[in-house]
Amino acid sequence: MxxxxxxxxxxxxxxxxxxxxxxxxxxxxxxxxxxxxxxxxxxxxxxxxxxxxxxxxxxxxxxxxxxxxxxxxxIQVTRFAVREGSRKLLTVPFEKLPTAHPYTLMxxxxxxxxxxxxxxxxxxxxxxxxxxxxxxxxxxxxxxxxxxxxxxxxxxxxxxxxxxxxxxxxxxxxGSAYGESFVLADAVMDWAPGPGEVSLTFGTDGLTVVAPLPGGHYRVVATVDDAPPTPDLAFVQRLLDERAPGQAKVTGIAWSSRFRVHxxxxxxxxxxxxxxxxxxxxxxxxxxxxxxxxxxxxxxxxxxxxxxxxxxxxxxxxxxxxxxxxxxxxxMTRMATTRNPLARVARNAALPLLGHTAMPKKLATELAELNYR
Known part of the structure; x- marks a missing residue:
């Protein structure tokens, strides 16, 4: 109407x-x-x-x-964690950003x-x-x-x-297209890292992001070679079992989709x-x-x-x-999804060291888009 x-x-x-x-x-x-x-x-x-x-x-x-x-x-989230499986490589903190909103709103x-x-x-x-x-x-x-x-x-x-x-x-x-497809799912699940952080997990199979949403849901974003049109509970559970073993128990899917990204x-x-x-x-x-x-x-x-x-x-x-x-x-996408074993070893060794530099704060400022005022 x-x-x-x-x-x-x-x-x-x-x-x-x-x-x-x-x-x-x-x-x-x-x-x-x-x-x-x-x-x-x-x-x-x-x-x-x-x-x-x-x-x-x-x-x-x-x-x-x-x-x-x-x-x-x-939901206000103040941490962005980078992981390889269950191992944390780097934490990007938002709480000290020079803004009235020192967090990411989910x-x-x-x-x-x-x-x-x-x-x-x-x-x-x-x-x-x-x-x-x-x-x-x-x-x-x-x-x-x-x-x-x-x-x-x-x-x-x-x-x-x-x-x-x-x-x-x-x-x-x-520009151009990425070869992989992306899965999006809003899942009801028990997630070991909990609702206090957004986590980006590297893996040989691709990039996986898990972030809390209101109402006890979690947003799952993952690159896969070829996603089904509507990823179901079994697909999302299998994906998380492979990429974050023992971290997730999915009990429901509120919404899911797949798309290709350019x-x-x-x-x-x-x-x-x-x-x-x-x-x-x-x-x-x-x-x-x-x-x-x-x-x-x-x-x-x-x-x-x-x-x-x-x-x-x-x-x-x-x-x-x-x-x-x-x-x-x-x-960020290419670094997270690289299949080159040497590049992965170098990345996973470098990130914990960079955690002790000014890099996490710079990354937080870039993600928060505060450089674009």
Missing amino acids: NTTALPARTEVAVVGAGPAGLALAVTLAASGVDFVVLDKLAEGANTSRAAVVHARTLEVLDELGASEELIARG VPQYETESVLLDRLRALGGDVHRPYEVASVVQDEDGVTLTMSTGETLRAAYAVGMHSTVREAAGIGFT HRVADRYRSGRLFLAGDAAHVHSPAGGQGMNTGIQDGYALGQAFATGRLDGYEARRRPVAQRVVAFTDR
């Missing part, structure tokens, strides 16, 4: 109501810029998908008046979207659903967006969160009146949980650019961030 009829025109058309699109819309609403948010789904997706909200994103949500409610719905993506949507509505905005944008055509004076239903919307500018606007703008998406950055973030943010601008490995965070920060930065009329500065500010995040997550 459409929440509201589509207006004839607006200043900014936002295509996609995920976290990046909602962050942009809240920023525009708070600044008094006229906008329309379009989403092809009849309602927001009720799955957990991205589950990590980092400190820099929480600072942005402070500015948008949305952090308090989100923090209340999540919270399902649908909660992040729900909090941002509530904030948008409190500011008098909403999402127009279900409207699928079939074509985007820009001219000197504006952009015409045509829906699959034939309705049109005229806007001064359009911002895309997915491929539709990027393809209409003719902007390349440079590492790509759009060649440009702007073409005339068309802008990119979020997944349209960058995709990368889920190692480090930085995709949604970078997207929310894109939305906020672009909203501020519209509010202040400084649109030329958006790409210069945000594209180098995406390049750095993609390079960082790629390095």
